[in-house]
Amino acid sequence: MTTDTLTRDPASTVPLSQMDVSDPKLFQSDTIGSYFTRLRREDPVHYCPESAYGPYWSVTKFNDIMQVEVNHQTFSSEAKLGGITLQDMQSGEASLELEMFIAMDPPKHDAQRKAVSPAVAPSNLVLLEPIIRERAGLILDSLPVGEEIDWVDRVSIELTTMTLATLFDFPWEERRKLTRWSDVATATPETGVVSSFEQRREELLECAQYFKGLWDKRANEPPKPDLISMMVHSPATRDMPYLEFLGNLILLIVGGNDTTRNSISGGVLALNQNPAEYRKLMADPGLIPKMIPEIIRWQTPLTHMRRTALMDAEIGGKKIRKGDKVVMWYLSGNRDDEVIDRPNEFIIDRPNSRHHLSFGFGVHRCMGNRVAELQLRIIWEEILKRFSKVEVVGAPERTLSNFIRGFTRLPVKLRGH
């Protein structure tokens, strides 16, 4: 790179005092990385006094993020204080006053999480594995070899939606409603997914109505190991107020949809960008279990989680004031070379590959992490049985969001064995 192109790169020229990493376009164009590299080097705990989301702190290094993660007494997830994303929850026009346990502090968080977590616990997943494998096989068998297809739509969305429908025991033919609600839940009008906050609100209320129907049905049936039945029959969740019910559903839908979907697509892209790693995988499919955490680190499907300081605190030598918004950039921490060796390389047999931030840590650590890993492992095992290559044949299109790091389109061609 010449000095000229370096000086033109806004990531290296913008004064630190004006550096704002919240612009969704930086994520859509996948140019955000150089901003985080600079912050990690020059101002790892960075204050941005003015942005579309108000003032906020960026925590960019792995160990500083960990410190915030484990201190839920100081750094709150409470929805009424803004919740868990850069964009405040329950603010102004987007407001639905949703409540969900990811955006609650203990003890209320604990009771609700405990009520639903058995659905995604290992003993339940053992029962799910053959079902997910069969469905993954059917999806892959339906794809044409040698023709251009959109991997996002045909595989990533289809598999995660099927899994989610299975976890909810959701009416099978209508399962793409789950995909739609997941997209709507995290959308703002500028994304084009919805045309207005009004429309978003209406669609989410439709979602709530639909689930209310399923809820009432489950309430009159004996308990089963699906998420809705568990919520209906657990004392911690059965009398939830309406907006808390809707909030927790949306949490499970987005959590189960928008994340793994993008790791499935991201893995295909990463292997195509690193052909030596793809060859390594083909030569030894036994590497799949080690590769899965590396894909999840590499993709980091949620770029950040946000907290609000309940009292004055210090992170990395910076004074955080009570009430400040603190953003933990997982995407940056997962590229921190003080903790991860050669972090900008995708290495499928990386030692210690499980040590990444994508699931978060502490009491809010991703509840569905084992379902995510299970789906990724199964889809790759089934891909390798069928195809010598999933070849990316065009530019990927990325999601316009500073929260979801994902793909809206990934054109591929399948090569047979």
Place this chain on the structure above:
Amino acid sequence: MPTVIFIEPDGAEYPIAVKSGTTARDAAVNNGVPGIDGDCGGECACATCHVHVDAAWMSRAGMAEPGGMEANLLQFAEGSTENSRLACQITMTDDLDGLMLRIPDGQH
């Protein structure tokens, strides 16, 4: 060098001798004991090193401190009992030589 013995759900035993001061989590991760991932690096932040302390060893190994981070995380771990601990919070000493830790069924 005290020895910690990990016992898998199928009964397989992994006896590991470590230097005093090593955590049981590090003993497991560094020796590839199945079922102990230790994702957070031993920071008491993920509960992927959940173990059941053998009843005979509870008085010496001790319980997770009520209300502390370890207890907070254990409440969400599958198969959590009053003998549950996070292996990263158990530091091996000569007094714990022979400590038996059982890996919960279905963990990984």
